[in-house]
Amino acid sequence: MMAFASACLLWLIAVAVYDFRERRVPNWLVLAGVVSALAALALGSTPFDSTWQSSLLGSALGFGFLLLFYVTGLMGAGDVKFTGALGLWVGLSALVPIWIIASLIAGAHSVLWLTLRRWPFFPRLALLLAGPSRAPEPGAPSRRVRIIPYAAYLALAAAAWMVWGRQS
Template identity: 60%
Template sequence: MILIWSLWIFLVAGHDLRRRRVPNWLVLFGAAFACITLLMNAQPFGIDWLSAIAGAAVGFGFLLIFYATGLMGAGDVKFAGALGLWVGLQALLPIWIGASLLAGVHAVVWLALRRWPYFPAIAIALSGTPVASNDEAGPQKRQRHIPFAAYLAIASIGWLVSGSPKL
């Protein structure tokens, strides 16, 4: 089960780093598989249904505030909810702290490189895929430069490697 969880985490991180999007099918796969592991009593991190549901609710609900204010994409919020199903409520705080630190470093480096003309390729890579502007297609979507779902995924791997879960 850890292998499937890890594959899912790496897919989310790769997709978000590359496209600044987490597709719904990927979030739904992770959430469905988390529920299956709970039903089969094969949950790899030793959490029960109550902790999983609490983790999903808090993960989704807390980040929903950032989505509502336009600071975060919907994929980040949905992924946080699915991740909460896997790791439970207790693991979310250290994962959020790690992800927020990574996102903060990303933002500082991106802002510094935007103003420093020596490494434009790195600044472009950190900013993500540019959104095509087409005035006839309606309002342009807000660009999201920080792939927070990817940083949640990376922090989750760090949480796993640190020995925090009961394996």
């Protein structure tokens, strides 16, 4: 179980770092999480003690619910796919508090960014919160700017839940 807990933690850190730096989660990173979560489930060694049923429900709920935000243009596809993979790792019962924690952090990020944009007391912090600036490539369709690294906040919340959330 310790090996899968370490693998999950390393995956969560990789997702957080990548999403903070690039404001996207690549498919290969999502797929690595899915494969390792399925291996942990098959061997009965999930770090969150989730069952197949709970993990599949967590994955379906996470993916399905956030898909609505993607369709409306409020969220990137990487966030949606990552949440589906995260649901496999954590299961339904842990996904809900992780989701709440990540959403509160993302909300604080948004409020701070909007505040600093309006009153630029700390312009470097505002730029850091906004993420990397990219000039659109010639001929490429314009893409919506993703300010909030939601997958990173989900990953951090899941890592915190691994360490502290299950302690009584």
